[in-house]
Structure formats: C-alpha cells, structure tokens
Amino acid sequence: xxxxxxxxxxxxxxxxxxxxxxxxxxxxxxEGARTTPSVVAVNPKSGERYVGLTAxxxxxxxxxxxxxxxxxxxxxxxxxxxxxxxTLGYEVVAGKNGDAAVxxxxxxxxxxxxxxxxxxxxxxDAEAKLGEPVRQAVITVPAYFNDSQRxxxxxxxxxxxxxxxxxxxxxxxxxxAYGLDKKKDETIAVYDLGGGTFDISILHIGxxxxxxxxxxxxxxxxxxxxxxxxxxxxxxxxxxxQGIDLRKDRMALQRLKEAAxxxxxxxxxxxxxxxxxxxxxxxxxxxxxxxxxxTRAKLEQITADLxxxxxxxxxxxxxxxxxxxxxxxxxxxxxxMTRMPAVIAKAKELFSKDPHRGVNPDEVVAIGAAIQxxxxxxxxxxxxxxxxxxxxxxxxxxxxxxxxxxxxxxxxPTSKSEVFTTAADGxxxxxxxxxxxxxxxxxxxxxxxxxxxxxxxxxxxGMPQIEVTFDIDANGILNVSAKDRxxxxxxxxxxxxxxxxxxxxxxxxxxxxxxxxEEDRRARELIEVRNQADNAVYQAEKSLREHGDKVxxxxxxxxxxxxxxxxxxxxxxxxxxxxxxxxGLMQALTKIGQAVYSATGGGxxxxxxxxxxxxxxxxxxxxxxxxxxxYREV
Amino acid sequence: MSQEEQQQQTEGQxxxxxxxxxxxxxxARRERDQFRxxxxxxxxxxxxxxxxxxxxxxQLSRNATNQMLMRFVPVVDDLQRxxxxxxxDAPESWRQGVMLILRHLQQxxxxxxxxxxxxxxxxxxxxxxxxAVYFQPTTEHEPGTVVTSVRAxxxxxxxILRPAQVVVAQPKDEAARSASGGQ
Numbered sequence: 001x002x003x004x005x006x007x008x009x010x011x012x013x014x015x016x017x018x019x020x021x022x023x024x025x026x027x028x029x030x031e032g033a034r035t036t037p038s039v040v041a042v043n044p045k046s047g048e049r050y051v052g053l054t055a056x057x058x059x060x061x062x063x064x065x066x067x068x069x070x071x072x073x074x075x076x077x078x079x080x081x082x083x084x085x086x087t088l089g090y091e092v093v094a095g096k097n098g099d100a101a102v103x104x105x106x107x108x109x110x111x112x113x114x115x116x117x118x119x120x121x122x123x124x125d126a127e128a129k130l131g132e133p134v135r136q137a138v139i140t141v142p143a144y145f146n147d148s149q150r151x152x153x154x155x156x157x158x159x160x161x162x163x164x165x166x167x168x169x170x171x172x173x174x175x176x177a178y179g180l181d182k183k184k185d186e187t188i189a190v191y192d193l194g195g196g197t198f199d200i201s202i203l204h205i206g207x208x209x210x211x212x213x214x215x216x217x218x219x220x221x222x223x224x225x226x227x228x229x230x231x232x233x234x235x236x237x238x239x240x241x242q243g244i245d246l247r248k249d250r251m252a253l254q255r256l257k258e259a260a261x262x263x264x265x266x267x268x269x270x271x272x273x274x275x276x277x278x279x280x281x282x283x284x285x286x287x288x289x290x291x292x293x294x295t296r297a298k299l300e301q302i303t304a305d306l307x308x309x310x311x312x313x314x315x316x317x318x319x320x321x322x323x324x325x326x327x328x329x330x331x332x333x334x335x336x337m338t339r340m341p342a343v344i345a346k347a348k349e350l351f352s353k354d355p356h357r358g359v360n361p362d363e364v365v366a367i368g369a370a371i372q373x374x375x376x377x378x379x380x381x382x383x384x385x386x387x388x389x390x391x392x393x394x395x396x397x398x399x400x401x402x403x404x405x406x407x408x409x410x411x412x413p414t415s416k417s418e419v420f421t422t423a424a425d426g427x428x429x430x431x432x433x434x435x436x437x438x439x440x441x442x443x444x445x446x447x448x449x450x451x452x453x454x455x456x457x458x459x460x461x462g463m464p465q466i467e468v469t470f471d472i473d474a475n476g477i478l479n480v481s482a483k484d485r486x487x488x489x490x491x492x493x494x495x496x497x498x499x500x501x502x503x504x505x506x507x508x509x510x511x512x513x514x515x516x517x518e519e520d521r522r523a524r525e526l527i528e529v530r531n532q533a534d535n536a537v538y539q540a541e542k543s544l545r546e547h548g549d550k551v552x553x554x555x556x557x558x559x560x561x562x563x564x565x566x567x568x569x570x571x572x573x574x575x576x577x578x579x580x581x582x583x584g585l586m587q588a589l590t591k592i593g594q595a596v597y598s599a600t601g602g603g604x605x606x607x608x609x610x611x612x613x614x615x616x617x618x619x620x621x622x623x624x625x626x627x628x629x630x631y632r633e634v
Numbered sequence: 635m636s637q638e639e640q641q642q643q644t645e646g647q648x649x650x651x652x653x654x655x656x657x658x659x660x661x662a663r664r665e666r667d668q669f670r671x672x673x674x675x676x677x678x679x680x681x682x683x684x685x686x687x688x689x690x691x692x693q694l695s696r697n698a699t700n701q702m703l704m705r706f707v708p709v710v711d712d713l714q715r716x717x718x719x720x721x722x723d724a725p726e727s728w729r730q731g732v733m734l735i736l737r738h739l740q741q742x743x744x745x746x747x748x749x750x751x752x753x754x755x756x757x758x759x760x761x762x763x764x765x766a767v768y769f770q771p772t773t774e775h776e777p778g779t780v781v782t783s784v785r786a787x788x789x790x791x792x793x794i795l796r797p798a799q800v801v802v803a804q805p806k807d808e809a810a811r812s813a814s815g816g817q
Contacts (some may be wrong), residue, residue, distance in 0.1 A: 006638075020683060021683065031793070060766045061766045102668075129686070130682065279712065279716060279718075374757065379664055
C-alpha cells in the first residue's frame with residue numbers, strides 16, 4: 001500500500017510530510033528545501049510553467065502571470081474578494097458561477113487549478129524522495145474556511161491526481177503534532193504568525209475529537225511586515241548618516257532586503273547582530289558602506305506595534321469561545337515568526353502559560369497532517385504492536401564482567417552476534433552465562449540461562465573464535481547459541497519470556513543501575529586492570545621460559561620480581577597499584593626483548609609480535625584453565 | 635509422507651471443512667493476508683528507508699561543506715565590489731594585489747567543487763538558474779533576456795546553491811503600458 005502524505009498548503013509556503021516507521025518526516029523538495037513557495041507562473045511567450053522557487057525568481061519580470069496567495073481566493077465568489085484584489089499584482093476575474101478566477105497567460109484559471117499546480121509539484125517531489133508513487137493525501141486548511149473553500153481545496157487535490165482522504169484544520173494539525181489529541185477535556189490556543197497572515201484559534205479537545213470554538217486573526221500581518229520594518233530602519237539610519245536614500249536604488253534595496261531577513265533570523269538566537277554591507281552605494285566622494293549594529297531590543301522596539309496587533313484578535317477569539325485566558329490549558333505556536341523571542345513572550349503573556357516548543361513552527365502543520373495521514377493509512381497497523389526488550393541482555397566475560405549483546409529498549413524481533421574467544425591456553429570448553437540487567441558486573445545482574453560449549457580444539461588463548469548469537473522473536477523468546485567457528489560445533493539454549501520481569505521490577509533494576517553508576521565504573525575499571533595484569537603475567541612467564549637462557553640472571557630475577565609484584569597487587573582492590581606493578585613488569589620485560597634482539601644480531605621479525613615489543617614464544621600453558629567465560633576479541 | 639504431501643492434505647482438509655469452519659477460516663485467511671501485507675510493507679519500508687538514509691547521509695556531508703562555503707561567498711561578492719569600485723587612479727600594483735586575494739578566495743571555493751556562474755548579457759532568462767532582481771526597459775536587448783548579471787550564481791554538481799541575480803530586459807512598450815496602468 002502506498003504512503004499517504006500530509007500537506008500544509010499555505011498562503012505563502014507549503015510543506016509536505018509523511019509517516020515513516022511511526023515517525024513524521026518532512027520531505028525536501030527537488031531544490032533541497034523543506035518548504036516550497038506557493039507561487040505559480042506561466043511564461044506568456046513560451047507557455048512554460050513554473051512552480052515554487054522558480055516562479056518566485058521570475059516574478060518581477062512577469063508580474064501579471066505570476067500567481068501567489070491564491071489561497072486568499074480559493075472557493076470564494078468574485079464579489080467577496082474585492083479587498084484582496086487590490087493587493088494582488090495579477091488580474092482577478094469573475095469565472096464560472098461568479099467564482100473568483102485568475103488570468104495567467106492567455107487563459108483563465110480557477111484557484112483550485114492553480115493550487116493543483118503547487119500540489120502536483122509537492123506530489124512529484126515527494127514521490128522522487130520516497131521512490132514510490134503517492135496517490136493519497138491529507139491537506140490542511142485554516143479553521144475559518146467554509147464548506148466551499150474546503151471543497152475547492154479538495155478539488156485542487158483531485159486535479160493534482162491526489163485522492164484527498166481528509167481536509168483537516170491547521171490548528172488541529174499543529175495540536176496533533178504535539179500529541180494533544182491524547183488529552184481529555186482541554187482548551188487549546190493555537191497562535192499562528194506566518195509569512196503573511198496571523199491566525200488565532202481556540203480549540204477544545206474531548207475524547208480525541210477537536211472542536212473549533214472560535215477563530216480570529218489578521219489577514220495582513222506576517223513576517224514580511226517585520227522584514228519591512230528592519231529595511232526601513234536601516235535605510236533611515238543610513239540616510240541620517242550619509243544623506244542617501246537606499247530605497248531609491250533597486251540594487252541596494254535588494255541587498256537591504258536580504259540583510260534584513262538574515263538579521264531578523266540571527267536575532268532570534270543572538271542579542272545583537274552586525275549588518276555589514278560594504279560598497280552599498282557611491283556618490284561623488286567615493287564608495288559608501290553600510291555598517292550598523294542591530295540589537296534584539298531595538299528590533300523589538302521597532303516591531304512592538306506589529307506584535308501588539310495580535311492582541312486584539314486573541315482577546316476577541318477568547319471572548320467568542322466563551323473562555324478566559326486562564327481556561328487555556330495548552331498553547332501551540334505555528335509559523336516562522338513565532339521563533340522571535342518577543343512573539344513567544346507575547347503569547348506567554350496573553351495566556352499566562354508557556355507555549356509548546358520543539359517542533360519546527362514552519363513544519364508543525366505538515367507534521368500534524370502526516371500524523372493524521374498515518375492514522376488513516378495504518379488502521380491495520382495497530383494489531384502489530386512491536387515490543388521492546390525492557391532490560392539489556394548479555395553474557396559474562398573474563399573477570400565477571402557483563403558484556404551486553406542486546407541493549408535495553410531495542411525493538412524486537414531482533415538478533416545480534418558477536419565473536420568471543422578463550423581466556424586460557426588449551427581451554428577446550430567455554431561457559432555461556434546469559435544475563436539480564438543494567439549493571440556492569442555479572443553477579444549484579446540476573447542469570448537467565450547457562451550452558452557450555454565443549455570440544456574446542458586445544459589452542460593458545462585468544463585463538464578460537466566462538467560466535468555467540470542472541471535472537472529474540474516477536475514473542476520475546478530468547479535463543480542463545482554459541483558456535484566454534486573452527487569445528488562448527490554449536491550449543492544453544494531457549495529462554496522463554498516467562499522468566500522475564502514485571503514492569504515495576506524492570507524499573508527498579510534500571511533505577512538501581514543508575515544509583516550505582518560510579519561504584520560500577522570503578523568495579524569495571526578494576527576488572528579491566530586485572531585483565532591487563534593477567535595478560536602481562538602470562539606474557540612475562542612465556543618470555544622467561546622461551547628466552548630465559550639468552551639473558552643474565554639479574555634480568556631474569558628482575559622480571560620474576562615484577563611478576564610476583566603484579567600477582568600480589570592483583571590480590572588487592574587497588575587499581576592504581578596494579579597498574580603501577582604492570583608498568584614495572586613491562587619495563588623489566590623490555591630488557592629480555594633487548595637481549596634477544598642483540599643475541600640474534602638485531603634481526604627482529606616485523607609483525608611477529610602482536611602483543612607489543614617482545615617476540616611472543618608460543619606453546620606456554622597457563623596452570624589454571626578453569627576460566628569462566630571468555631574475553632572479547634579486539 | 636513428504637512435507638509437501640502433508641501440506642496438500644492439510645489444504646484439502648481445509649477445503650472440505652469450509653462449510654463448517656467458514657467464518658473462522660475466513661477470518662484466518664483475512665488475517666493471513668493482512669499480516670502478509672504488513673510484513674511486505676514493513677520490509678519495503680525498511681529497504682526504502684535504508685536507500686534514502688544512504689543517499690541522505692552522502693547528501694548531508696556534501697550539504698554541510700557547501701553551506702559552510704556559501705557563507706564565504708558574500709565576502710567574495712564584497713571583494714568583487716571593492717575591485718569594481720577601485721578609483722581610476724589606483725596604482726595598478728594595488729589593483730593586482732586585491733585581484734589576487736579575490737582569485738585566491740574563489741579558487742578555494744571552486745576547488746571544493748562549487749562552480750560560480752554569471753550569465754552573459756543577452757542570454758535568455760532562466761528562473762531555474764537566475765533570479766530576476768528587476769525588469770529594465772531597454773531596446774538594446776531582446777525582451778526577456780539578461781541585461782546584466784549583478785551577482786554571480788553558485789552551483790554544486792547536482793544543485794543550484796544560489797541563483798545568479800540578473801537584470802532582465804523589458805520591452806519598452808510594455809514598460810510604458812504597465813506604467814500607465816498604475817503598477
């Protein structure tokens with residue numbers, strides 16, 4: 001079954017998201033951007049059609065045939081949109097049934113046809129990204145859209161080749177993105193300050209159903225107004241300073257626009273930004289440069305009245321909904337302008353409540369639409385509850401360490417293999433001790449199984465390769481197998497989920513692990529040092545046996561002293577002392593190495609000693625070969 | 635009895651039992667189809683996801699480099715403006731020195747795989763590559779062609795990172811019409 005996409009079909013920009021493995025994901029368009037301008041144009045001569053960024057780029061050369069903000073016209077009668085027409089640079093005419101329509105090239109287009117061109121691009125780009133055809137979508141509309149505007153939006157989808165499974169309200173989508181559908185009996189305020197419009201919606205959520213209580217807004221307020229304020233301020237400051245009005249110079253104005261937008265964005269995170277436009281213009285005295293510091297406080301001052309314009313609609317919406325600011329349980333922010341700290345502060349002040357943050361406000365509506373799409377597409381999916389392993393699963397390795405194979409919270413079914421080896425020379429059997437828990441030491445975790453793999457051909461420690469595989473099926477049944485790669489011999493154990501733990505028990509174990517972090521770290525460190533020490537002693541004894549005849553008694557006794565030293569340090573718990581003893585022993589050991597090299601005329605074999613500077617003599621046997629577990633191969 | 639035979643027999647029995655076990659069997663079949671579809675979808679999801687994350691990982695590292703380089707491009711623009719604004723009586727050696735700095739910076743960017751481009755006057759305006767900053771009435775150029783490029787565009791191997799900003803030729807008569815139309 002193909003994916004259902006969620007589309008935020010905006011007045012200025014649109015955005016597409018999709019559910020993937022249970023997570024909403026915004027899809028980039030062909031140009032690599034996460035939002036696409038809702039602009040369409042036709043070249044009157046060639047008949048070529050442009051959608052999105054390309055349409056925007058050619059707008060100044062082709063204003064009559066560049067259609068933007070068509071959302072202001074969709075599903076409305078020509079006589080209803082007279083006030084809109086004045087602000088639009090293209091021709092709006094009365095179409096069929098008196099509906100508003102637009103002229104582009106030599107044809108009349110209905111607004112749904114224009115929106116369909118935007119939707120068709122979004123669909124095509126989503127298909128390219130997903131690598132599969134998309135046929136169905138959920139599209140959002142403002143909460144105040146009436147039936148004919150909703151129907152017209154749905155028609156736009158149909159024309160674009162999309163089956164519109166549902167039209168949902170933008171504030172509802174934004175609330176879904178924050179998971180507010182799981183709340184019961186709450187009142188939600190959605191404050192949406194976008195590129196060109198401000199919308200406030202008061203919703204009520206009860207038993208998973210959103211009800212729009214009231215909406216209000218300002219259809220002529222948005223990010224562009226803020227940019228314009230910065231441009232004007234910059235131009236005025238420059239004029240005061242240099243006596244030149246940059247607004248009259250189209251090239252300079254273009255640079256001012258870009259700098260203003262960048263400054264606005266920077267001031268959402270920084271307290272101050274420097275606007276630096278060298279060679280912005282010139283007069284008889286030479287080139288002029290614009291360099292001004294803009295502080296966040298200054299920006300807030302020059303845009304305070306714009307932010308203040310949101311207050312009236314909010315109060316009206318609260319009144320219409322029959323609630324007061326105190327009744328609002330949740331505040332959701334939508335639209336790029338709600339990144340501005342002063343806007344967030346205003347929303348907080350209006351509702352005396354911290355707004356939800358975290359989802360990108362440009363994408364939050366599309367994400368909500370994708371979540372709705374996921375619900376519609378995945379009705380069967382609920383049967384498939386994928387579980388996770390509540391605790392880490394692993395085996396005991398050298399020194400009583402718990403080596404995890406499957407970490408806690410891994411989604412099952414899953415399997416994991418790792419190769420281990422023996423800890424002693426001639427070791428013919430390994431014991432696999434299966435553990436569950438979060439602590440680093442084996443004895444602090446729960447034993448859930450134990451078995452041995454015998455018949456490993458005797459060989460030096462570290463040589464055999466024992467592959468241990470953990471496999472958990474969808475029912476939580478764990479199969480552990482160990483296989484000797486040399487002989488192919490294997491042994492396995494099945495541990496059923498019944499030996500698992502209750503939820504509170506799991507939580508207890510996790511808490512315990514957290515409480516013992518420091519102590520556990522020290523214990524683990526001690527084990528590691530001991531393992532190193534053990535390895536050093538093993539090497540030193542081997543060297544003595546192999547090359548004892550090539551060195552003097554003084555060297556031999558020094559090494560022997562070192563060995564004894566390490567062995568006695570290993571009895572204790574002092575990691576530092578063991579480490580010092582190991583260092584001493586390694587130092588003494590280099591003397592054997594030196595003696596051997598000089599005895600053979602310095603003809604050392606490169607690569608003969610994987611363990612360091614000493615040529616390792618083979619065939620030594622460790623007295624104690626009853627080692628529980630193995631150590632991890634490096 | 636081979637496994638296959640066994641299976642056939644089981645299926646045969648199932649077929650015989652259809653009248654009695656109808657609803658239950660129907661339900662089981664429905665479930666089987668549903669689970670198969672789910673498994674296939676999950677598998678396909680995973681394969682597609684892997685493919686896309688692979689692509690995205692590569693894209694991401696390319697994008698990170700490109701974005702970093704693009705932050706330096708405005709400095710190149712400014713340096714070009716500085717060169718363009720050098721007074722006529724500036725010593726040639728100074729002009730050369732500044733040009734060398736500019737070229738060095740451009741080379742650093744181009745060595746990372748970015749290509750700067752400036753459409754020639756008279757080239758046809760293409761909004762995929764160009765951004766029109768204004769429309770200039772002129773009879774010197776074909777309408778709809780580039781009068782001049784005011785800021786270079788940059789592209790990587792697969793993407794336009796910044797369109798070239800251009801002035802586009804407007805037919806004289808159209809300019810007059812739109813002016814009288816109050817636009």
